[in-house]
Amino acid sequence: MATPLRASDRAYQALRDDIVEWRLAPGTILGEVEQAARLGVSRTPLREALSRLMTDGLVASQSGRGLVVTDVSVDNIRELFDVRKALEVKAVRLAAEHHTGSTFADLEREFEAVPQLLARDDSDRSAYFDLVRRFDSAVDDAVANDYLTGALNSLRTHLVRVRRLAKDNPERLAAAAREHLLIVQAIVARDAELAAHATHVHLHHALTSALAMAADSPLRAAN
Incomplete structure (x- = not known):
């Protein structure tokens, strides 16, 4: 109990x-x-x-x-993504090299089905964001490095706030799902270089989208 x-x-x-x-x-x-x-x-x-x-x-x-x-400023977003790139690229490399079991193969099928998921998901996109959370958790488990995953989890506390700004932008969510799918497929194939490259591409698009959303949101650039 x-x-x-x-x-x-x-x-x-x-x-x-x-x-x-x-x-x-x-x-x-x-x-x-x-x-x-x-x-x-x-x-x-x-x-x-x-x-x-x-x-x-x-x-x-x-x-x-x-x-x-606290505010989530444009400068905050840039700084978060600077750290995110360093941590997540390393994490997916390790996940591609060390993962076991069928977790990522299962996630691959789920990301392939995201278009249908988004069509029926609620306005908060809770099912989609839960899928992304489970992807993050699977990477953490595969990495098996408490220091790296501890740093990632601290960072995600703030990244979740930025991610939620996209909940009313289904086009960006669908694009992000395709980017996640490429990362997952590279991990399944144990191709660390491809996983790292796909993560670079995903983070570039995610940052560009976050900054664009910031311009149309209550976010304020830091002085």
Whole structure:
């Protein structure tokens, strides 16, 4: 039987999900009384949750306003992708060299079916984003390097916020799925060079799309 989550863990997960899903937009003030009541916890576990979110970089203290949800600026996006390229290219190389079992072959079939998935997925594209999450998890398992996967997971906390901006752009989601399919096929074939190249191409298009979306969103370029 699973151990029930502590109140602070529940508050942390709920707030984190609300932030990365854009239900709490950048600049939202996180008042203790309001959030504690909304989440059904006391102020002590809420403070613990907010402290963890500050460590994650999702919440920051702002003079005169208290704790607020952090911005995702154009400069943030560029910096995230600089690090993402270094980590993900290395990860897919290792995954191509070391993976076992049928996980990536199963993912290959799922990415091939994304056009049908997008046609029936809900407005939040939850099924599509779950598929991408499972791809990330499969790469992590194949890499079997706690330091690399730890760095990737820290980065993904912020990348998920950027990815969610594309949920209303089915053309980009379909293109991203085709790019993921090429990566998966290269991993299945144990072709590390092709996996790395396909990842470079995917990240180039993902960055270009993210910057274009930033121009039409509430994102603000850092000064």
